[in-house]
Amino acid sequence: MANNARFAEVASLAGDPARAGMLHALMDGRALTASELARVAGITPQTASGHLARLATAGLLTVEKQGRHRYHRLASPSVAQMMESIMQVASGLEAMRPPPVTGPKDAALRAARTCYDHLAGHLGVSLADALVAGGHVELMQDAGVVTDAGVALFRRIGLDVASLSGKTARLFCRPCLDWSERRPHLAGAVGRALCAHSLEEGWIRRLEGTRAVAVTPKGHRVFREAIGVR
Amino acid sequence: MANNARFAEVASLAGDPARAGMLHALMDGRALTASELARVAGITPQTASGHLARLATAGLLTVEKQGRHRYHRLASPSVAQMMESIMQVASGLEAMRPPPVTGPKDAALRAARTCYDHLAGHLGVSLADALVAGGHVELMQDAGVVTDAGVALFRRIGLDVASLSGKTARLFCRPCLDWSERRPHLAGAVGRALCAHSLEEGWIRRLEGTRAVAVTPKGHRVFREAIGVR
DNA sequence: AAAATGCTTCGGCCAGGACCGAAGCATCCC
DNA sequence: GGGATGCTTCGGTCCTGGCCGAAGCATTTT
Structure with missing residues (x-):
């Protein structure tokens, strides 16, 4: 073969x-x-x-x-998705293996990082949780959709998710299991757009030389007040 | 690290x-x-x-x-999903590489096979196409949902997809890019259920020793008349 | 030009690991 | 019991491939 x-x-x-x-x-x-x-x-x-x-x-x-x-x-x-899925399996093993050695650099990664084109880590999971809790997104194991309320919310923070939608009326996003948090976060078109928008608006910024990102004060405010994180 | x-x-x-x-x-x-x-x-x-x-x-x-x-x-x-995603990347390379050597065994695999727990190959893609064309499923790059008409269709062929749904009202399915057809087919909870149901009802049966499956005469009838394949 | 920088190619060293034959345990069958 | 059958462990061979030092191109800088 x-x-x-x-x-x-x-x-x-x-x-x-x-x-x-x-x-x-x-x-x-x-x-x-x-x-x-x-x-x-x-x-x-x-x-x-x-x-x-x-x-x-x-x-x-x-x-x-x-x-x-x-x-x-x-x-x-x-290729990125392949990497993610391998990480997925690799972190699954970690559960029954030696204790996770968490260095200071690792801590930053766990807190907030990009996962190719979307947000992951504690920040990514918190955002997803808040969006689900607020009824803006519905997530299941295999897929997710943005609700009408969600579309309105995203527009309020300056993100026109409606334009991401293809021929279908619905707006999809892909859940992506987080290797550090073991919970789903937002990937797919919506996750990508949210990440890009957050960088543009200066809500988060990349930390030199790693995949970790830092949430700026402005970002803290937006995420808390508009999306309801924490 | x-x-x-x-x-x-x-x-x-x-x-x-x-x-x-x-x-x-x-x-x-x-x-x-x-x-x-x-x-x-x-x-x-x-x-x-x-x-x-x-x-x-x-x-x-x-x-x-x-x-x-x-x-x-x-x-x-x-683990299966990891394998799929690696296949995905591997088949992507194939596009710009030597011509695909298709043996007779390979032909059976291309026609119809299982992809861990759901149907793939030409059969899988045809089913997905027919379901989309009939308005029973909406598929996008990252996710998909079964429409009300789709729920009714599945019930007609003896599959209660409504019971698969979790707390949410919506019914999700995951699109899975096919390595031989280069088009999406149905995976996720719905894809899994459809594959299992088809085996139970004798619409398809496994070919000895491979992942290939054969569509039985009964299966041909059901797929054509109820779902609208081909 | 000459020197510095970024990257690649070449040559040689070495370890990890893939493989098999032979032998050793289990389990089932007569 | 004795003999298959399924699987594993052990010992030894061999080769792929990862690594670096040294040298060679290409590009930019002085």
């Missing part, structure tokens, strides 16, 4: 610690240079170069040449 | 061709013995035993001892 070979190729590509580290670093959707990726993976540039070449020719990454830099990013959202 | 190690462990576990083959064989949700799995992977029982032990201690598989047989199955749906 030729398919099996491709499957194994992709999985083993993600299965090397150094490459996994680099892929993780790219999970926030940005493009990073080869040297930056070498640093986060803790390997020399030569070694990283080899890894990146393999990932690129396999189609997991796309490379953009710019001057003497080469910017790497995940080739598609489906 | 300790998480990274777990991630890499899981991915590399899936990244070995022999193990990938065994995991694939288990994607229909059934439990298989060690020797059966050794055969599908094309390796000796000793080698398979080692692989299975690793997969089990890592938590990807659960083992059930029964007499002198040991039955192995995927530990959880999240």
Whole structure:
């Protein structure tokens, strides 16, 4: 079965610690240079170069040449979703394994981070909870929809979710199980839009070099007063 | 980052061709013995035993001892979903790679197969298409719902989907991109129920030793007349 | 031009792990 | 009991692939 070979190729590509580290670093959707990726993976540039070449020719990454830099990013959202689902399984094991070693950097990640294109961590889960509690979103295991009240709420904070909808009248969002909180948060078109909007409006901002984000004072206010978090 | 190690462990576990083959064989949700799995992977029982032990201690598989047989199955749906998402990425690459080598066995798989707990392949996609065309299901990229007309349709063929719904009034189903057809089919609670019901009613039956299924004459009739396939 | 920076290619080292044959336990059957 | 059958453990071979140092290109800077 030729398919099996491709499957194994992709999985083993993600299965090397150094490459996994680099892929993780790219999970926030940005493009990073080869040297930056070498640093986060803790390997020399030569070694990283080899890894990146393999990932690129396999189609997991796309490379953009710019001057003497080469910017790497995940080739598609489906790669990010694959990463998420592997994390999902990996964190599931964690439950019955040695205690979670939580460093200070880890704490920031747990508090709030981006999950490729949407918000995750404690912040992501809190937002989802508040939206569900307020009747703005209905979530189930496999899918979710934004209610009419939800559409109104999003418009109030300056986000026109109605324009995200395709031919259908309904507005869907995808629940995404959080590996640290073990509860669903908002992904899909709505989650992506909310995350992007929050960055634009300055409600959150990225922390240098990680996927972690910080909630600004303005963001605290909006999330609490408009959405009802906490 | 300790998480990274777990991630890499899981991915590399899936990244070995022999193990990938065994995991694939288990994607229909059934439990298989060690020797059966050794055969599908094309390796000796000793080698398979080692692989299975690793997969089990890592938590990807659960083992059930029964007499002198040991039955192995995927530990959880999240493992199946991980497999799906890796297949997704792997088949994405296929687009720009050598032509798909389609053997006769592959043809059966493309026609109709189970994807862990729901129907995929040409059959799965056709069913989804027909349900959407008939206004029984609304599908978008991230999620889908069964309409009132859909609930009635499912009841007509003896499937009480209303009982699947949790606390919410709505009935969700998850779209799952098909690796052979490149189009979405029905997964999630509704997809699972439809697949199980079809097996019970004898509309489809499993082909020995693979994930492929055959549509029976009775099944052809039901799918065509009640759901409007083809 | 010359030097610095970012990245890649080459060559060689080394460890992890995939594989099988043989042997050892269990369990079931006669 | 004796003999199949299913599975595992052990020991040993072999090869893939990850890693780095050194050298080689390409681009930008001085």
